[in-house]
Amino acid sequence: MSEEMVCRKHRLSSFQIIILGFAGVILLGALLLMLPLSTTARCVTPFHEALFTATSAVCVTGLVVQDTGSYWSVFGKAVILTLIQIGGLGVVTVAASFALLSGRRISLMQRSTMQDAISAPKVGGIVRLTRFILRGTFLIELIGALAMLPVFCRDYGWHGIWMAVFHSISAFCNAGFDILGTNNNLYPSLTGYVQNPVINITVMLLIITGGIGFLTWDDICENKLHFHRYRMQSKVILVTTLTLIVLPALFFFFVDFDALPLGARVQAALFQSVTPRTAGFNTVDLPAMSGASLGVMILLMLIGGSPGSTAGGMKTTTLAVLLSNAAATFRQRDSAQFFGRRVDCSTVKTAATILTMYLALFFGGGVFISVYEDLPLSSCLYEAASAVGTVGLTLGITPQLHIPSQMVLIALMYLGRVGGLTLIYAAVSSKKTGSAKLPRESITIG
Amino acid sequence: MSEEMVCRKHRLSSFQIIILGFAGVILLGALLLMLPLSTTARCVTPFHEALFTATSAVCVTGLVVQDTGSYWSVFGKAVILTLIQIGGLGVVTVAASFALLSGRRISLMQRSTMQDAISAPKVGGIVRLTRFILRGTFLIELIGALAMLPVFCRDYGWHGIWMAVFHSISAFCNAGFDILGTNNNLYPSLTGYVQNPVINITVMLLIITGGIGFLTWDDICENKLHFHRYRMQSKVILVTTLTLIVLPALFFFFVDFDALPLGARVQAALFQSVTPRTAGFNTVDLPAMSGASLGVMILLMLIGGSPGSTAGGMKTTTLAVLLSNAAATFRQRDSAQFFGRRVDCSTVKTAATILTMYLALFFGGGVFISVYEDLPLSSCLYEAASAVGTVGLTLGITPQLHIPSQMVLIALMYLGRVGGLTLIYAAVSSKKTGSAKLPRESITIG
Ligand SMILES: [K+]
Ligand SMILES: [K+]
Numbered sequence: 058m059s060e061e062m063v064c065r066k067h068r069l070s071s072f073q074i075i076i077l078g079f080a081g082v083i084l085l086g087a088l089l090l091m092l093p094l095s096t097t098a099r100c101v102t103p104f105h106e107a108l109f110t111a112t113s114a115v116c117v118t119g120l121v122v123q124d125t126g127s128y129w130s131v132f133g134k135a136v137i138l139t140l141i142q143i144g145g146l147g148v149v150t151v152a153a154s155f156a157l158l159s160g161r162r163i164s165l166m167q168r169s170t171m172q173d174a175i176s177a178p179k180v181g182g183i184v185r186l187t188r189f190i191l192r193g194t195f196l197i198e199l200i201g202a203l204a205m206l207p208v209f210c211r212d213y214g215w216h217g218i219w220m221a222v223f224h225s226i227s228a229f230c231n232a233g234f235d236i237l238g239t240n241n242n243l244y245p246s247l248t249g250y251v252q253n254p255v256i257n258i259t260v261m262l263l264i265i266t267g268g269i270g271f272l273t274w275d276d277i278c279e280n281k282l283h284f285h286r287y288r289m290q291s292k293v294i295l296v297t298t299l300t301l302i303v304l305p306a307l308f309f310f311f312v313d314f315d316a317l318p319l320g321a322r323v324q325a326a327l328f329q330s331v332t333p334r335t336a337g338f339n340t341v342d343l344p345a346m347s348g349a350s351l352g353v354m355i356l357l358m359l360i361g362g363s364p365g366s367t368a369g370g371m372k373t374t375t376l377a378v379l380l381s382n383a384a385a386t387f388r389q390r391d392s393a394q395f396f397g398r399r400v401d402c403s404t405v406k407t408a409a410t411i412l413t414m415y416l417a418l419f420f421g422g423g424v425f426i427s428v429y430e431d432l433p434l435s436s437c438l439y440e441a442a443s444a445v446g447t448v449g450l451t452l453g454i455t456p457q458l459h460i461p462s463q464m465v466l467i468a469l470m471y472l473g474r475v476g477g478l479t480l481i482y483a484a485v486s487s488k489k490t491g492s493a494k495l496p497r498e499s500i501t502i503g
Numbered sequence: 504m505s506e507e508m509v510c511r512k513h514r515l516s517s518f519q520i521i522i523l524g525f526a527g528v529i530l531l532g533a534l535l536l537m538l539p540l541s542t543t544a545r546c547v548t549p550f551h552e553a554l555f556t557a558t559s560a561v562c563v564t565g566l567v568v569q570d571t572g573s574y575w576s577v578f579g580k581a582v583i584l585t586l587i588q589i590g591g592l593g594v595v596t597v598a599a600s601f602a603l604l605s606g607r608r609i610s611l612m613q614r615s616t617m618q619d620a621i622s623a624p625k626v627g628g629i630v631r632l633t634r635f636i637l638r639g640t641f642l643i644e645l646i647g648a649l650a651m652l653p654v655f656c657r658d659y660g661w662h663g664i665w666m667a668v669f670h671s672i673s674a675f676c677n678a679g680f681d682i683l684g685t686n687n688n689l690y691p692s693l694t695g696y697v698q699n700p701v702i703n704i705t706v707m708l709l710i711i712t713g714g715i716g717f718l719t720w721d722d723i724c725e726n727k728l729h730f731h732r733y734r735m736q737s738k739v740i741l742v743t744t745l746t747l748i749v750l751p752a753l754f755f756f757f758v759d760f761d762a763l764p765l766g767a768r769v770q771a772a773l774f775q776s777v778t779p780r781t782a783g784f785n786t787v788d789l790p791a792m793s794g795a796s797l798g799v800m801i802l803l804m805l806i807g808g809s810p811g812s813t814a815g816g817m818k819t820t821t822l823a824v825l826l827s828n829a830a831a832t833f834r835q836r837d838s839a840q841f842f843g844r845r846v847d848c849s850t851v852k853t854a855a856t857i858l859t860m861y862l863a864l865f866f867g868g869g870v871f872i873s874v875y876e877d878l879p880l881s882s883c884l885y886e887a888a889s890a891v892g893t894v895g896l897t898l899g900i901t902p903q904l905h906i907p908s909q910m911v912l913i914a915l916m917y918l919g920r921v922g923g924l925t926l927i928y929a930a931v932s933s934k935k936t937g938s939a940k941l942p943r944e945s946i947t948i949g
Contacts, residue, residue, distance in 0.1 A: 288944070289944045290944075290945075290946045312874055347873075347880075348873055348879050348880035348881070349870045349873040349874045349880050352866070352870055353870065378946065379855060379859045380859065382855055382859070383856040383859045386852065386853055386856040392941075393852075394941055397942075398942060398943065398944035399942065399943045399944070400946060401945065402851075402852065403848075405848075405851070405855060406828055406831075406832065406839075406848065406852075407832055408855065409825060409828055409851060409852075409854065409855040409858070410828055410833070412855070412858065412859075413825050413826065413828070413858075414829060420798070420802065424795045427795040427798070428758055428793070433794050434795050434797065435794070438798070495840055495843060495845040496843075496844060497844065498734070498735045498846075499847065499850070500739060500846060500850060
């Protein structure tokens with residue numbers, strides 16, 4: 058009895074740390090953004106707009122109701138960048154690493170909380186892993202900023218340094234915020250650099266690096282190029298990620314962008330394939346893309362990045378487990394499998410739950426906004442997918458929404474970000490309650 | 504070894520009977536429909552159009568490329584009606600009942616094939632059940648025809664008898680074919696009767712009766728109104744069906760039809776709520792409905808009717824299992840449950856497979872048609888959902904599609920109809936192959 062109680066109490070407390078930690082950082086950020094100091098016009102931002110921006114930053118989404126570049130002052134942008142960095146690393150990881158840096162001893166419970174936050178497989182080595190995460194993050198963000206520095210300094214002078222740092226962090230954290238907008242050119246994202254290979258390649262690499270997850274990097278650093286030695290999860294993530302970049306890129310290349318020259322067309326197709334899972338930058342005018350391509354982007358937005366990463370969405374492993382499970386059913390195999398390893402039935406059940414949850418949030422949110430705002434359902438579904446997958450791509454309707462619709466998007470961003478985290482508890486918790494002793498009864502489906 | 508071999512051989516042979524049975528009836532129907540005798544203009548119908556119509560009829564879909572009422576002769580309509588009746592009862596059930604009627608002894612293997620075709624829970628009583636199905640079907644279709652007779656005879660004279668019979672069978676089999684079109688008014692469905700309570704109520708009752716499945720009726724006839732004595736499956740089907748009629752009806756009532764008087768508005772909302780799962784009649788102009796309502800209809804089309812019924816789609820029980828599984832995950836319960844009964848993990852896995860399969864077919868089909876025809880994605884997704892769910896509702900684009908897109912719709916109808924049936928084998932087959940001995944490895948999702 059006592060062990061179960063302790064376990065449940067601890068679970069509840071990890072739960073609370075993540076849920077309340079995210080909420081606390083969001084609220085603090087919103088209050089800071091409300092200050093006149095945060096805007097270029099030195100005006101007080103309404104609470105709901107500050108809350109929207111702070112939620113979008115902490116949940117590394119990138120949807121905005123005010124153009125980031127022109128509306129917020131340097132102080133406001135710095136607040137947003139800090140929120141992005143905190144959100145990207147995870148509120149809990151940051152809290153734990155503060156404790157680490159200050160030299161305090163980390164209790165088993167704290168370690169376990171950190172482990173939950175980054176989806177690590179076991180408690181052993183968690184401190185080493187957190188150090189690895191922090192060092193890796195800052196190193197990669199630095200390299201990214203240096204790579205983009207020449208381009209931004211050419212275009213913005215000394216101010217280009219700040220530009221390079223901001224966009225490097227925003228890209229690695231899969232946040233999708235940009236500060237390139239001006240009063241004459243709102244919400245540009247990276248459309249000005251559609252033909253610039255340096256920006257394209259650097260941002261894509263930052264997005265992919267951030268999106269495949271720290272554990273995959275740990276595996277790669279440990280086993281180098283010996284693919285067969287990787288953990289099953291790393292293999293699945295790498296294969297799925299590659300597939301989800303190449304196939305949509307081919308689709309976009311053949312269906313869209315026929316006005317661009319070949320080189321730019323390849324870049325545009327690749328970039329728009331990489332960005333929906335779940336970075337949120339764009340180098341082309343999204344509403345001008347074909348309906349089919351926007352549909353494929355919605356699919357990619359819902360799928361999202363990989364577990365234990367800065368990215369959101371259902372996660373590549375969830376998709377892989379669902380497809381493998383479908384293949385197993387049709388081949389009358391007992392269980393889903395990858396690379397000669399069997400996947401637990403409880404994993405398939407959790408994957409089904411995640412799919413159900415994301416579809417319900419996505420569809421419910423889109424329909425609500427469509428009815429409330431009297432806007433076409435397809436555009437609203439695009440914004441809803443962008444919010445629940447914490448992507449940040451937009452067809453341009455978000456800034457015009459009324460407050461209830463903005464609240465729906467805030468809820469989708471928050472649930473999309475912490476919903477997945479809370480499910481991890483359910484999946485990893487060893488003590489289950491209740492129904493095991495109920496009599497079984499069969500039910501026909503399909 | 505021998506037992507396993509027998510089991511696999513039998514499974515393969517049931518498999519083949521259903522797959523080839525459906526395909527054979529479709530091909531035969533297509534050839535009959537190609538005859539000049541089948542059209543009012545006494546012309547030879549192109550093979551692909553005849554194939555489309557025959558597939559639509561056998562899979563009880565109701566999508567058409569030629570207006571049924573004006574294009575086909577009485578002979579052609581009779582062929583279509585026969586195909587609907589065969590498809591509705593299931594090719595295999597019909598074959599078995601012929602054997603039953605001719606007094607031949609039914610082997611255990613034949614019984615088992617019949618059982619698979621109608622999703623019956625056990626072999627015992629299968630002959631009784633088939634008799635129950637045949638008697639019930641003809642009795643209810645007769646009552647439906649008699650109820651609609653006065654209205655159709657008023658409007659069409661003696662020809663109204665044929666009208667009443669055709670629409671009664673088409674409604675009970677969830678086929679959605681209508682013969683009300685004329686050369687001046689193509690593809691009307693039941694829009695002429697939007698304010699007629701007799702037609703509305705009769706057709707709705709026929710659709711619901713056909714859609715909740717023969718096993719549910721068996722349970723209801725056996726246990727009368729003692730709900731607590733029903734099998735868990737019947738309880739789940741009845742509760743889910745009621746919810747899926749009432750909630751969408753309320754949605755449609757408040758979002759659409761504000762031009763209609765109150766009584767007609769209630770009828771229109773109820774009818775459009777009942778028809779997408781998966782009858783396919785409509786009493787209002789569908790393209791004039793709001794985008795949000797069309798989105799809700801797509802959802803209903805994919806969900807479909809109940810197992811062991813004339814309806815298609817993913818099935819109400821699949822939805823219920825997925826929702827119960829999600830609730831179980833969030834509440835940290837071991838397994839999904841209904842009414843104090845536990846659901847097997849393998850059932851949840853099959854439900855996840857069905858959801859994955861339907862989403863893939865729906866999305867893939869819609870995107871293909873959208874790209875190939877250069878039509879808006881939302882309309883194409885509507886037609887794809889209608890085809891894969893074997894619904895038959897249309898925004899009017901199906902008749903204008905090119906041959907490759909029509910082939911995609913034919914494939915969706917066929918896979919939507921037999922895909923579910925083949926999955927039943929996978930689910931019920933006791934002998935599984937392969938992966939049980941593979942080592943287990945955990946994978947993080949969500
Ligand atoms: K993002
Ligand atoms: K139908």
